Amino acid sequence: MFHGGWYGMGIGMGWMWIFWVLVLAAIVAVLVWALAASRRSAAGRESPEEILKRRYARGDITKEQFEQMRHDLE
Numbered sequence: 246m247f248h249g250g251w252y253g254m255g256i257g258m259g260w261m262w263i264f265w266v267l268v269l270a271a272i273v274a275v276l277v278w279a280l281a282a283s284r285r286s287a288a289g290r291e292s293p294e295e296i297l298k299r300r301y302a303r304g305d306i307t308k309e310q311f312e313q314m315r316h317d318l319e
Contacts, residue, residue, distance in 0.1 A: 293318055 291299075297318065301311040 294315070297306075297311065297314055300306050301308070306314070
């Protein structure tokens with residue numbers, strides 16, 4: 246008489262487990278993405294001296310400007 250009730254509850258509990266596994270997977274995915282993004286931004290940073298050298302190499306600034314700016318950075 247009550248066998249249908251137990252069967253229905255088993256299906257509901259199965260869906261609940263799937264829901265929580267998906268929620269946990271989404272949280273892990275967001276954390277992994279955030280960690281990877283922070284590593285990418287940290288790796289892409291240049292020091293002020295590297296930026297200054299690159300600007301001088303491109304010809305954006307003169308040697309005198311380069312020397313003065315390098316002195317200011319020190």
